[in-house]
Amino acid sequence: MRSKHMETFLLISFGAILGANLRYWLNIWVVERVGAAFPYGTLLINLTGSFILGVFLTLITECFVVDARWRVLVAVGFLGSYTTFSSYTYESVNLILKGQAWPGMLNLFGSSFLGGVAVVLGVLFARIS
Numbered sequence: 721m722r723s724k725h726m727e728t729f730l731l732i733s734f735g736a737i738l739g740a741n742l743r744y745w746l747n748i749w750v751v752e753r754v755g756a757a758f759p760y761g762t763l764l765i766n767l768t769g770s771f772i773l774g775v776f777l778t779l780i781t782e783c784f785v786v787d788a789r790w791r792v793l794v795a796v797g798f799l800g801s802y803t804t805f806s807s808y809t810y811e812s813v814n815l816i817l818k819g820q821a822w823p824g825m826l827n828l829f830g831s832s833f834l835g836g837v838a839v840v841l842g843v844l845f846a847r848i849s
Contacts, residue, residue, distance in 0.1 A: 728792055735797020743802050769803030773810050 747761035754760050776794055780786045799806050808831050815824030 727789070731789055731793045732797040732800070735793045735799075736801035739798040739800065739802035765803050766805040769799050769806035770809045773799050773806040774813075777810060 743765055746765060750761035750764055773795060776799075777791075780791060795807075808827065812824045812828035812831075815821075815827065817824075
């Protein structure tokens with residue numbers, strides 16, 4: 721593997737370790753406080769991840785000049801393992817803000833609806849296997 725690819729791989733990996741562990745511990749923290757009857761932990765993780773991604777990507781693309789490795793570490797590695805929900809919502813909203821409302825809405829609602837359908841199909845498939 722070339723040096724640049726290895727560096728990217730390691731940055732993503734390091735960020736992913738941090739994001740996955742924060743997700744795990746934050747979810748436990750929320751469940752211990754409010755219970756597990758509703759996935760409040762996942763909801764909190766998805767919302768905070770989306771917020772952090774929106775702030776981070778806006779700052780590094782519109783306000784500050786930063787090394788591209790920060791995007792790989794934070795957006796791809798950390799937030800990618802903390803929640804992929806943040807990526808899909810950011811990409812959907814970004815399309816809408818660029819005047820591509822139909823593709824943005826299709827991605828936003830299509831991913832939610834079709835993701836739900838895919839989960840149902842996966843559960844049914846597993847149960848009949």
